[in-house]
Amino acid sequence: MRDFDALMKETLDAEERELLAQMGEEPGWFSQIFGLFTGKIGWTNIVLAITQAVMFIAGIWAAVHFFNATEPLEALRWGLPAAVLMILAAVIKLSMLPVVYVNRVLREVKLLQLQLAQKH
Template sequence: MTDDIDTLIARTLREEDRALLERAGAEPGYFRQIGETFTGPTGWMNVVLLVTQTLLFIAGVWAAWRFFQAGEALEALRWGLPAAVLILSSLMLKLSIWPAIHANRTIHALRRLELQLALRGQARP
């Protein structure tokens, strides 16, 4: 549906309007959106979350490795529970970055809509 709307808008615009919309850009790709979460005023916090998530995941994998190497049930329990908690904690931290990605997408869509409304307002006498 988005492609149809973009095509319809492109057909109805004048050349200078097209150039202005091209400067606004299309929706950024997934990896660019992820990269944009590490910029801006809250970028440092997302970097800290990513580093913490990575450390928790590595510790969880190490504990899981020890769990699978355990010979007794008590030793397996001693390593299995921390492994599960660490890996699930790293997953929760990873998912905490997704709202920032969604907020950036929403802001981009709103800016594009504002630009389209401004162009429409200029076209009317």
């Protein structure tokens, strides 16, 4: 992929290189993750993150009781909620990951739009 980037930079004229410099480098992983909590729908991601954290903590609490249980029925009563809470916490966390990739694609589309606007 780096060879393609180098080839692309070689073929760009000075004006396009300046445009790429203005856009800057692609943000790092942590910048992209924390970027989920900004913008118009940032509040929903904050609610999801808090919900995920509560479910994870409750799942850990239930798992501790599960491992301390001496009776099979008691273990079942703690084990099922622990498993469900941990799985739901993982699903919520993984549901936010595609948004990061959508934001990356949108950034590239905006870059293409700027390049097209510079040509006309």
